[in-house]
Amino acid sequence: MFHRRTIRSIYLIWVIYLKMFVKIIIVISLILGATCNDTKAEGDPEVVDRPILITPHRIDLIREYSSIHYGGVIENIIPGAIVVHWTASNSCESTYDYFYPEETRDEEMRSCGKLNVASHYLVDRDGTIYQLTPDNLLNRHAIGLNWCAIGIENVGGVNDKEDLTDEQLAANEIIIRHLIKKYPTIKYVFGHYQQEYAKTVGIWRENIPDYFAEKPDPGPVFMSKVYFAIRDLPIVGFPVSY
Numbered sequence: 624m625f626h627r628r629t630i631r632s633i634y635l636i637w638v639i640y641l642k643m644f645v646k647i648i649i650v651i652s653l654i655l656g657a658t659c660n661d662t663k664a665e666g667d668p669e670v671v672d673r674p675i676l677i678t679p680h681r682i683d684l685i686r687e688y689s690s691i692h693y694g695g696v697i698e699n700i701i702p703g704a705i706v707v708h709w710t711a712s713n714s715c716e717s718t719y720d721y722f723y724p725e726e727t728r729d730e731e732m733r734s735c736g737k738l739n740v741a742s743h744y745l746v747d748r749d750g751t752i753y754q755l756t757p758d759n760l761l762n763r764h765a766i767g768l769n770w771c772a773i774g775i776e777n778v779g780g781v782n783d784k785e786d787l788t789d790e791q792l793a794a795n796e797i798i799i800r801h802l803i804k805k806y807p808t809i810k811y812v813f814g815h816y817q818q819e820y821a822k823t824v825g826i827w828r829e830n831i832p833d834y835f836a837e838k839p840d841p842g843p844v845f846m847s848k849v850y851f852a853i854r855d856l857p858i859v860g861f862p863v864s865y
Contacts, residue, residue: 670744670753670754671754673719673754673755675722675723675755675756676723676724681725684726685697685698688736689769689770691735692769692831692834694830698760698761699759700771701808702771702773702806703809703826704771704773704813705774705811706768706773706775706814707777707813707849708777708815708841709777709778709779709840709845710745710778710779710780715753715778718745722740722745725739727763736763739763740762742764742776743762743774744798746794748788748790750788750791750793750794752794758802758805766829766836767818767829773809777845783842787841792845792849795849796852796853811824811826811860812849812859814843814849814863815840816838816839816842817846817862817864820861821861846860846863847863
């Protein structure tokens with residue numbers, strides 16, 4: 624009888640410890656899972672890959688554009704800045720369709736290179752992030768800065784109205800944080816309308832005299848919010864100039 628009770632006691636103790644061990648494993652798994660998810664959210668933003676047309680012809684147009692404006696062939700950039708834009712359109716689809724062709728249809732622009740305008744990222748009103756080209760491909764999105772700048776376009780700004788959404792603000796913060804972590808060479812973040820300040824820090828390059836366009840995008844309200852959101856990052860911003 625004593626022997627049977629001893630065996631039964633040992634068995635019950637073993638079962639209790641086994642259950643405790645299983646619970647501990649489950650808790651550890653949940654903690655590790657949460658940590659992995661947090662790391663992924665921080666390091667790998669949710670981006671929809673939606674490339675515009677990039678063929679050898681577009682590469683030739685990029686090379687042509689860089690030769691005209693920078694005096695040398697540049698196909699891939701070393702990112703040194705991020706320029707934030709708005710599209711002046713409320714349609715993500717029409718913006719994508721406008722960027723898609725390799726050659727611009729604008730005759731005035733063609734006189735300074737046939738490369739079509741485009742941006743690396745396009746952010747819809749609901750905060751959906753689309754990547755249109757690789758980060759390091761030279762795009763035509765900001766005069767004087769294309770040789771070193773990654774462009775983020777935000778759907779909105781019709782008639783220069785500062786109407787970009789909170790969802791777009793959050794998306795821009797995600798993109799900027801991701802890019803700063805990925806490219807330590809990026810030192811500047813600014814809105815397209817702040818391009819005059821870019822001339823003062825040595826990142827403005829343009830071979831064609833008087834080739835310049837005043838821009839209102841994305842406005843001081845939005846850029847103030849962007850700067851506040853990324854205030855902990857090691858970047859240089861410019862006065863928002865209300």
